[in-house]
Every structure is written in C-alpha cells, then in structure tokens.
Amino acid sequence: GKNVKVGVIDTGINRFHPDLQGAVIDGFDAINGISYEDDNNHGTYVASVIAARKNGIGIVGVAPEAMIYSIKAMGSDGRGYISDILDGCQWAITKDIRVIIMSLGSEQKSIALSEGIDYLASEGIFVIAATGNEGKSGMFYPARNNVAICVGGSGMDDERMSWSNYGPELINNGVLAPGDWIQVANKDGQWQRVSGTSIATPHITGIVALLMSMGCDVPERLRELIFSGASRSDNPDDYVGHGVANAQKSIMSMSASLCRQNFCEYR
Secondary structure (H helix, E strand, C coil), X not given: CCCCEEEEEECCCCCCCCCCCCCXXXXXXXXXXXXXXXXXXXXXXXXXXXXXXXXXXXXXXXXXXXXXXEEECECCCCCECHHHHHHHHHHXXXXXXXXXXXXXCECCCCHHHHHHHHHHHHXXXXXXXXXXXXXCECCCECCCCCCCEXXXXXXXXXCECCCCCECCHHHHHEEEEEXXXXXXXXXXXXEEEECCHHHHHHHHHHHHHHHHHCCCCCHHHHHXXXXXXXXXXXXXXXXXXXXXXXXXXXXXXXXXHHHHHHHHHHC
C-alpha cells in the first residue's frame, strides 16, 4: 500500500496508537474544525485494519504502508450529519485522496450524499461502504450506491454472518470480508476484538490499496480484480455478492496482467 492515500470518513483516529504511529498523514475535523482525534473508537478500529504498521507489536493491517487521512465526520456517539460527510469528501478531493472508506450509513437515502459519491467516482476516487448490521434485506446507504463497492461480513467459516445486511446490490457491486471477532487497535492505545460490517469494509479497502500500489488505479479494473478473486465470482447472489474476498488471488491476477504487459513491451 505504499504511497496510496486512503481517506477514512469516521469518528477520527488515534494517530498516537503504537500500531498507527506514522500511518496518519493528515486529518480534517468536519464537525467543528478543532481536532480529528478519535473520541469514540470506531475510526481507530477501521484505520488499524487498513494500515496498522508492521512493527513487531500488536497487529498488522492489510496494507501496512498505506497513507491514512483521518476525516472526522461522526461524533463521540457514532452519529453524524450528511453535510459533514460531504465536507469531508470535498476535503479529500483537495488532498488528492484516491480511496475513501465509509463504514457508516443510514436506511434513508440522501440525494445529496448519492450525488456526492457519484461526483467522487467522476473524479476517479474509489468509494467502499459497509452494508450494515441488521441482518436483513435492505442495505445501508451509501453502500447501495452503484459506484461504490458494498461490503458484508463473513465469519470464521467463510459464510455470511447472520447480522450482515444483504440485497440485490451485492450481485453487481458486493463482496464479503472477515467481520467476526477481529482484533483491532482502539483509541486508548490498546487492542480489542470487534465484529461488524464496519470491520469487514476496511479489509477490502486494504486490498484496494495493495492493488493501487502495484499500479492499478482504474476503478473498473479494481472492481474486476476484487470480484474475480472472491470465492463466488462465477455465481454472485444477493446474500454474499461475489463471495469472500481473497487478497492473494486478486494480487496474483494483477501480477499476471503486469507480466503480460511487460512481455509485450520487451519483445
């Protein structure tokens, strides 16, 4: 994930956590402009799954050299306003951030947020969002947006967790990732285990960062690599989407593409 900028729109991040020191490059407090430190825990959980540093302690993130940008749009109670999320998106554009994760959502569609995500996509920014944890048909927005990758949670048996929301959007845009009993960093400088689609989503974000660091920055190609490497890529459905993501398979597909390109270039 080296040199890949990832925007985490959440509750802020504890950038002083031992596993995140040096990972958080910059931040923006969209709520009141004071501090992008985490006063809830959720944002630190998410950031650690993406980019906890390989430092011999704690955990290692999926993309441990990614550059994290903390965009605080959710308060200490884990709630926030669409207007703050959109302000965070605007800030991300100014920082040339290429990937944005939204482990958040609402059952109610916001036209403003939908249009905002469409605009991010038009700027070449990749958006990844959580399906929600109610265990029912009908995913959260913005995961329902057709330009976002929507992520549900899988368990230790690689099956969809019963609490992971589902819906027809998963067929075209969805995938599962580990979301059960995942060890994460917290705002108090410690570690703990948590579950939910919010923790599944940063796994996919990390894989995207890995692929981007290899040179793939075309959103449609990134989606193809994520989905084709997943366990149900040949038979997606509205419960599991393309199945459980597999970073190794996606990376191998990317490597094979690079080899073919180099072969053509050097013949």
